[in-house]
Amino acid sequence: MKYMLLIYQNAAAFEAMPEPERHALMDEAGAIVNELSGSGEWVTGEGLAHPSTARTVRVRDGVPAITDGPFLEAKEQLAGICLFDCETLERATDIAARWPDARHWAVELRPLMHASGAEM
Amino acid sequence: MTSEGRIEDVLRGQAPRVLGTLVRRYGHFDACEDAVQEALIAAALQWPGAGVPESPAGWLITVATRRLTDAVRSDAARRRREEGRVADPTDAPPRPAQPGEPAPADEDDTLTLLFLCCHPDLSPASRIALTLRVVGGLTTAEIAAAFLVPEATMAQRISRAKSRLQKAGVTLDMPPEPERSDRLAAALHVLYLIFNEGYTATSGPHLQRAELAREAIRLAGVVHTLLPDDGEVSGLLALMLLIDARRSARAAADGSLIPLAEQDRPLWDKAGIRAGSALVTESLRSAPLGPYQLQAAIAAVHAEAPRASDTDWAQIVALYELLERSWPNPMVTLNHAVAVAMLRGPEAGLELLEPLAADDRIADHHRLDAVRGHLLEQAGDREGARSQYLRAARRTTSLPERAYLEGRAARLTGA
Numbered sequence: 001m002k003y004m005l006l007i008y009q010n011a012a013a014f015e016a017m018p019e020p021e022r023h024a025l026m027d028e029a030g031a032i033v034n035e036l037s038g039s040g041e042w043v044t045g046e047g048l049a050h051p052s053t054a055r056t057v058r059v060r061d062g063v064p065a066i067t068d069g070p071f072l073e074a075k076e077q078l079a080g081i082c083l084f085d086c087e088t089l090e091r092a093t094d095i096a097a098r099w100p101d102a103r104h105w106a107v108e109l110r111p112l113m114h115a116s117g118a119e120m
Numbered sequence: 121m122t123s124e125g126r127i128e129d130v131l132r133g134q135a136p137r138v139l140g141t142l143v144r145r146y147g148h149f150d151a152c153e154d155a156v157q158e159a160l161i162a163a164a165l166q167w168p169g170a171g172v173p174e175s176p177a178g179w180l181i182t183v184a185t186r187r188l189t190d191a192v193r194s195d196a197a198r199r200r201r202e203e204g205r206v207a208d209p210t211d212a213p214p215r216p217a218q219p220g221e222p223a224p225a226d227e228d229d230t231l232t233l234l235f236l237c238c239h240p241d242l243s244p245a246s247r248i249a250l251t252l253r254v255v256g257g258l259t260t261a262e263i264a265a266a267f268l269v270p271e272a273t274m275a276q277r278i279s280r281a282k283s284r285l286q287k288a289g290v291t292l293d294m295p296p297e298p299e300r301s302d303r304l305a306a307a308l309h310v311l312y313l314i315f316n317e318g319y320t321a322t323s324g325p326h327l328q329r330a331e332l333a334r335e336a337i338r339l340a341g342v343v344h345t346l347l348p349d350d351g352e353v354s355g356l357l358a359l360m361l362l363i364d365a366r367r368s369a370r371a372a373a374d375g376s377l378i379p380l381a382e383q384d385r386p387l388w389d390k391a392g393i394r395a396g397s398a399l400v401t402e403s404l405r406s407a408p409l410g411p412y413q414l415q416a417a418i419a420a421v422h423a424e425a426p427r428a429s430d431t432d433w434a435q436i437v438a439l440y441e442l443l444e445r446s447w448p449n450p451m452v453t454l455n456h457a458v459a460v461a462m463l464r465g466p467e468a469g470l471e472l473l474e475p476l477a478a479d480d481r482i483a484d485h486h487r488l489d490a491v492r493g494h495l496l497e498q499a500g501d502r503e504g505a506r507s508q509y510l511r512a513a514r515r516t517t518s519l520p521e522r523a524y525l526e527g528r529a530a531r532l533t534g535a
Contacts, residue, residue, distance in 0.1 A: 002269075037276060039280060040278070043269055087245055113517050113518070114517060114518060115375070115519050116317075116518055116520070117377050118377075118487075118518070118521065119379060
């Protein structure tokens, strides 16, 4: 079963973090990535640039309206995603609970849709 | 069949025999398995141009042995470099069998290898991946493509599984008798999971997954040849053949799912149905009863009905009762309820569903909501049916199932 982990951060709080703490947080995440690579569960993952670099695009009546900044106005913004393939929801939840950002802000776990289907 | 298809079949059939021979000669399951994989890849590249060698197994054994020798040599060299020591005679690479030496045992290790791949220390996903590679002779890239993960992920999963087996101290011996039947049950379950992975693939970019169903049928056929008197092996093979016979009728050209009752039955594969029905009929007559045989028998009753309205629901209900009594499981109850509704009316089916709402194994499963929706629709409760379909649509992670369920709900909206 494939799950996407959506990692939310408060960018201001992350910037305000003392540097050793920030590095420790990233090292902790890196260690989980290594563990999942070793177990054959890791699929992919990326970090996102600062929310201020986001561009939101809306098309109305065929006309694109472009604004700078993220789609949702919130203190916590999406900072990265991971995709892993593991056997159970419990295992996926366990990985999510160990993700360091979950201690400071929150991570969200979502199962992926797939194109297979059983006869109903 | 294309010549490439034929080469692939030869290769896949030889994989477990070649590996068995190597492991018997040299030990080191892990290294031998890597060497066989490399030999299979080399064959897949060379044979289409150069032709299939006279003795495909001999060719593969020779190439795999060479790869194994190279691997052992470079390993030994690396160890020496790391330890700063000189050559050690015990590092000598395995040498190929000499003409005077006894020929490799002519036994077929396929079953032993299958049991090894279904070792209780391995997770289901590892058993599946390892079975496809070791017994099925598929490459890591093919397995990764079928499971829609990067090749590196699948390679790691396989290598982790192999080192776990190494740790458990595996040998090429059949497990002792009390364990053997458990291991066979685990192996059949793995084949069933592989089949389902492939069977649920509908169309488009995921056709590679559909190959898994064909591979599961091939492997079940191999096991059936080795254990012709085992009723559950026959039952599983029959079940796969009967379900697979519906393949071209179960999805529309756009990939949307067509339920059993609405399928264009002339599209069903008659040869598959004949083979599956004959197998299950024979095994029901001669072998002790088991869950795969009963499920195959149910599939055979469906297959016998020229139209959905001709279905012998009384017989299907009787078979589900038997299945539930000896091998209860909530999915069986769910299907039993559908059959009972067809025989005695939707209220009787809904009554059977009631205990499932308190069963943690299935209470939150979208299929329970979907079946409840169908039965409520049959009972004329349009609003209740619609809300169950939508609940199921929100819970499934399958795009075609979601589209199907949303379609059922939409038909019940308004007028």
